[in-house]
Amino acid sequence: MTDNVLVIGNGEMGKKYQEILRRNDVSYIYVTSEIEFVKKLDECTSVIIASPFIFNEFYIRKTILSGKKVLVEKPAVCSMDSLLCLEQSISSQTELFSGHILRFFTCFNRVKEYIKINNLNIMDVQFERLTNKKRKKWWYDCENFLLWYEVLHSLDVLDYLFSLQEFTVTRRKLSYCEAFNTEVFIQGSINNIEIQISHDMNSNENMNRITITSETDQIHIINYSTIYVNGNLYYQSNFNDELDNALQEQTIGFIKETATVKAISFSRVREVLSTLAKIERPSKKK
Numbered sequence: 001m002t003d004n005v006l007v008i009g010n011g012e013m014g015k016k017y018q019e020i021l022r023r024n025d026v027s028y029i030y031v032t033s034e035i036e037f038v039k040k041l042d043e044c045t046s047v048i049i050a051s052p053f054i055f056n057e058f059y060i061r062k063t064i065l066s067g068k069k070v071l072v073e074k075p076a077v078c079s080m081d082s083l084l085c086l087e088q089s090i091s092s093q094t095e096l097f098s099g100h101i102l103r104f105f106t107c108f109n110r111v112k113e114y115i116k117i118n119n120l121n122i123m124d125v126q127f128e129r130l131t132n133k134k135r136k137k138w139w140y141d142c143e144n145f146l147l148w149y150e151v152l153h154s155l156d157v158l159d160y161l162f163s164l165q166e167f168t169v170t171r172r173k174l175s176y177c178e179a180f181n182t183e184v185f186i187q188g189s190i191n192n193i194e195i196q197i198s199h200d201m202n203s204n205e206n207m208n209r210i211t212i213t214s215e216t217d218q219i220h221i222i223n224y225s226t227i228y229v230n231g232n233l234y235y236q237s238n239f240n241d242e243l244d245n246a247l248q249e250q251t252i253g254f255i256k257e258t259a260t261v262k263a264i265s266f267s268r269v270r271e272v273l274s275t276l277a278k279i280e281r282p283s284k285k286k
Contacts, residue, residue, distance in 0.1 A: 002045075003027060003255055006068075008037050008059055009050030013073050016243075017048050020251045034058060041066050046255060049073060050099075053148065054138045057082050060096070061089055069095030071254045075266060076148040078141055080273060087266045096266075097254055102153060103160035104246035107225055110235045111212070112161050120214035122162065126196045127154045127210050130203035135180065144174060146184040147276055150199040155272060157210070158190050165191050169275050177202070186276065 005028040007017055014030075021028045029040050037059060041047070047063045049056060050073040057077050063070040075098040077083050090096060102108060115122065129150060139145050158164055168188050175183035186197040210221040220228040225242045227235040 004029065004044045005255060006031065006037070006040055006044035006047045007050065008032070008047070008055075009052075009073070011050065011052070014050040016247055017050055017073070017251060020247050023248075024252055026252075026255060038062060041068070044068060046070065048251070048254075052136070052138055054078050054141060057086050060086060064089060064091075064094050064096070069097070069254075071097045071099050071251070073099040073101075074148075075099065075269065076152060078148075079143045080270070083266065083270050083273070087270055090266060098156075098266075099250065100153060100156035101243065101246050101250060102157050102224060104250045105224055105242045106245060107221060107227060107235060107237065107242055108157060108160060110227060111219060111221060114219070114229070114234070115161065115212075115214075118217070120217060122193050122212060122214050124194045124196075124213040125158065125190075125210065127157075127198065128208070129199040130205050130207045131199070131201050132203050132206065133201065135201075140180055144181055144184075144276075146174070146181050146199055146201070147273060151184060151186060151197055151276065152269060152272070154197045155190075158193075158195065161212075162191055162193060167272060167275060172276060 003026050005021060005026060007014060007021070007028050007030050009017075010032045018028065018030055029044060031037050031040055034055075041062060045068065047059070047068050047070040049059045049063075049070060051059065053074040053076040056072060056074070060070065060072060077086060114120075139149075142148060155164065155167075167190050169186060170189070171185070171187040173183075173185040174181045182201045184197070184199050186195075188195055208223050212219040212221070217230055219234075222228070223239050225237045225239045226233070
């Protein structure tokens, strides 16, 4: 049967997936609503879900029942209850792929190779993200939104670089503004590596910086595209090129089954969030 991919999502990522499919002459159907999705599901061989993750539970459940394989661009839902229900509905036979895209960036491939070649003993990793994005209404319907939005991406990078086995939180802080968490700070350890993840959504600048420290080297990753080792430029690209190349590898690997798209599973997500999110979300102000 000829590949015919059903793409759901009319945002930036949905459009990017469509462009990748067009570029590679892969037939696809594009829908923007639940009604269209249900009507067209039988006409496709696989599904790419790139809609806001508030809708993930519905689309994933429908896809699982149809027996199609599915790539979920953002493997998240809006509450722990939804996550548990979703996890229980996914069988071991389901071909469900998590779409954390950063692990496909050339930048992180280079870092992983450098660590391996030089046999570095990593002691500390720090993630710092500063943003000032316009907030979307549906963000307010998520329990501890930033844990889904930012922390899971960071943990997936750690999983890719160091094969996450053991995760311990020693300190956590969420700051709120009108019942919406605008800042997150997580401190803990992964595989005996000290980690720190912070994201401030009220910043006046947009910047992503990851610092990896070993006994002999310090690696700085700026905006997921430029690497400095001990102050010297090691690799330089730009975010758009990194994202485009990563989406190409991820999407075609998913469709043609020439690559394994692995990331933190939904069950692992529940385990991680159970560890992180033991802070009640305050009720909205009237």
